[in-house]
Amino acid sequence: MQINANPLLQEMQSLRGEIAPSVGSIRPNLTQQVNNTAGSDFGQLLSQAVGHVSGLQQTSSNLATRLDMGDTTVTLSDTVIAREKSGVAFEATVQVRNKLVEAYKEIMSMPV
Incomplete structure (x- = not known):
């Protein structure tokens, strides 16, 4: 079974458009990291991805704290x-x- 990534990506982007933009400070921008990977350093891309995950966790924690404190905007x-x-x-x-x-x-176990 072969999976073609382009229709899947297009479907994900169309679903992204259906998400209400009024979700506070959270914006679905995960696909921005995938758009231009030609010539990019793998370490830099990995670092950006980990930074993005960290940002999502901080946003989540911030919203939970604000909700616990009684912020009516959250x-x-x-x-x-x-x-x-x-x-x-x-x-x-x-x-x-x-x-x-x-x-x-697996690479390290390969004979030289």
Whole structure:
């Protein structure tokens, strides 16, 4: 089974457009990191991705704190959505790390 990434990416971008822009300070911009990877340093891309995940976690924590303090501009749904986004991004990062470690071990076990 072969999966073509272009229709999948287009569908994800169309779904992104359906998300209400009134989700507070959270904007779905994960696809921005994938747009221009030609000639980019892998370490720099990985660092940006980890920084993005960290930013999502900080935003989620900030919204939860503001909700706990009684800020009326933050809704429970905004907080839950932010928490889920940060959780999904973290899980994806862990999976990428696992694949990189697995690939490294496989390369190191190859005979020279």
